[in-house]
Amino acid sequence: AALACKAAAWYLRFRRLELAIPGPPSLPFLGNALSFVNMKDDLLERLLALWGHQPRLSRISLCGHLLLFVSDPADIELLIRGKATQNKARTFYEPIEYFTHDGLVTLNGAKWRAHRRAIQPAFYQGILENYQDVFQEECAAYVARVRGGEQGGEQDLSEGLRLTVASAFLRTTLTLDRADEEEARQFDRLLAIVLRAMEAVPSAIVSRVFSPWLWPGPLFGLTGAARLVRRLRGLIDAECDIGLRRLRQQAAAGDDFFRKGRTLSDLLQRASAAGVLSDEEIRNELTTLTAAGVETTSASLAWTLKVLSVCPDVQQRVLLEVKDVLGDATAVSAHHVARLQYTERVIKESLRLLPALPVVARTNREETVFSGHTVPRGSTFLLNVSGAHRDPRHWEEPLRFDPDRFLPERSAGRHPYAYVPFSIGSRDCVGSRYAMAVMKTLLANVVLAFSVDPVDDGLTDPAHFPMTFDIASRMPGHTRVVFNARTCVP
Numbered sequence: 001a002a003l004a005c006k007a008a009a010w011y012l013r014f015r016r017l018e019l020a021i022p023g024p025p026s027l028p029f030l031g032n033a034l035s036f037v038n039m040k041d042d043l044l045e046r047l048l049a050l051w052g053h054q055p056r057l058s059r060i061s062l063c064g065h066l067l068l069f070v071s072d073p074a075d076i077e078l079l080i081r082g083k084a085t086q087n088k089a090r091t092f093y094e095p096i097e098y099f100t101h102d103g104l105v106t107l108n109g110a111k112w113r114a115h116r117r118a119i120q121p122a123f124y125q126g127i128l129e130n131y132q133d134v135f136q137e138e139c140a141a142y143v144a145r146v147r148g149g150e151q152g153g154e155q156d157l158s159e160g161l162r163l164t165v166a167s168a169f170l171r172t173t174l175t176l177d178r179a180d181e182e183e184a185r186q187f188d189r190l191l192a193i194v195l196r197a198m199e200a201v202p203s204a205i206v207s208r209v210f211s212p213w214l215w216p217g218p219l220f221g222l223t224g225a226a227r228l229v230r231r232l233r234g235l236i237d238a239e240c241d242i243g244l245r246r247l248r249q250q251a252a253a254g255d256d257f258f259r260k261g262r263t264l265s266d267l268l269q270r271a272s273a274a275g276v277l278s279d280e281e282i283r284n285e286l287t288t289l290t291a292a293g294v295e296t297t298s299a300s301l302a303w304t305l306k307v308l309s310v311c312p313d314v315q316q317r318v319l320l321e322v323k324d325v326l327g328d329a330t331a332v333s334a335h336h337v338a339r340l341q342y343t344e345r346v347i348k349e350s351l352r353l354l355p356a357l358p359v360v361a362r363t364n365r366e367e368t369v370f371s372g373h374t375v376p377r378g379s380t381f382l383l384n385v386s387g388a389h390r391d392p393r394h395w396e397e398p399l400r401f402d403p404d405r406f407l408p409e410r411s412a413g414r415h416p417y418a419y420v421p422f423s424i425g426s427r428d429c430v431g432s433r434y435a436m437a438v439m440k441t442l443l444a445n446v447v448l449a450f451s452v453d454p455v456d457d458g459l460t461d462p463a464h465f466p467m468t469f470d471i472a473s474r475m476p477g478h479t480r481v482v483f484n485a486r487t488c489v490p
């Protein structure tokens, strides 16, 4: 009885605090959980409808758990920098852990710091340059596949881009050499598993985040989605073990490639030798990086190609820049990547209007007063990245696609938290430069080979492209363009 009284007192207080914060009507106990039943590729739409475009703070609740939308860059800064709100929100990140287990994206505290220190060097500029040949080969292979397909017809972008990014990722992280028969077989097996995981895992994650009845691990574990995620993770682990064994043999044989510490798995392997990471932690990090890197990068590329298809002037400027920077070269080098400045602004602008992660989530370790409201401990703050990116107080004509707004002279004085596609601060994206190099290389290869033309789907304005998201944002259904081979390049 004492426990029941305590629970009732807790809930009554929670309910009072909940209703004091602006937000849509919410049912006792259930809150807004019924708004997420039967989702069909419309999660973002539902969230934004509930958010109601409140300028500072609005809430929804799911069975006694508060979710707060925050869109003002100044408030995003408070949350990202605040000591009590450093940690990732469990509601959002625990379901990811079902696939990644403990990895950089979901870890907190001292363990996160140790892992970040071990992994970060794999993404330093000098190391990334070693990956460029692989990026170029995979992007050229993408162009060849498009060329080999039906020309002039509509193309769905997602699958082909995911294949390209995943291939580049596996080759640069697990050091798989496709010239070696055995490694080539492992590469094919792992690629097939990763592609299958990228198809199945995001929807399993989202189904759990917004279904409070699936929050208890054992209940979720009984679902078909959970069984599939476990099976895929088991397959990835088995392949990682094979890869790690091989790396260790190469290291023991004094392999030059290994000694140069050129890849992520080399660094992880060193961290393991130094006792910083166990084999299990290495498997977790490799899975985490795959989940964090493949979908976000291929989604951002799909958005950018879709934008180019409806903005011919922008596409023309990209093409002219690529021709100018590459000259007679046929392959994009690290040196070229650094010089593709307009292309970079196009990607940045595309990430502004169509961010791959339109929200990120933090939790408060203790009860907090935020924007004049008391927020119970353990609530989820949803940082509305899309909202900050379109805030008219920080962006002139925010709905216009204008890459030159990222010119240094036009960026000066802009609020640093008004543009956060890779998040910001100590928990920013570890792979942002990696992603940028892949994206610039792919766009350069594509615009040289094809004119990227629009399909007849009535979508002409990037600011109004429909968007949904699971592990990353995407267009509901298919993202389609037409690739027409260029006959002459001006």
Ligand code: HEM
Pocket: 088, 104, 105, 106, 116, 288, 289, 292, 293, 294, 296, 297, 300, 355, 356, 357, 360, 361, 420, 421, 422, 423, 426, 427, 428, 429, 430, 431, 432, 434, 435
């Ligand atoms: C265009 C592509 C990408 C975008 C837009 C993007 C965006 C982001 C964002 C917004 C976060 C913060 C998430 C949060 O706070 O919950 C993040 C974190 C992270 N990203 Fe990326 N990402 C991209 C590509 C990549 C790539 C290619 C990799 C790895 C190869 C990667 C690995 C990670 C990791 C490990 C974290 C967690 C970092 C930490 O908490 O220490 N991302 N990313």
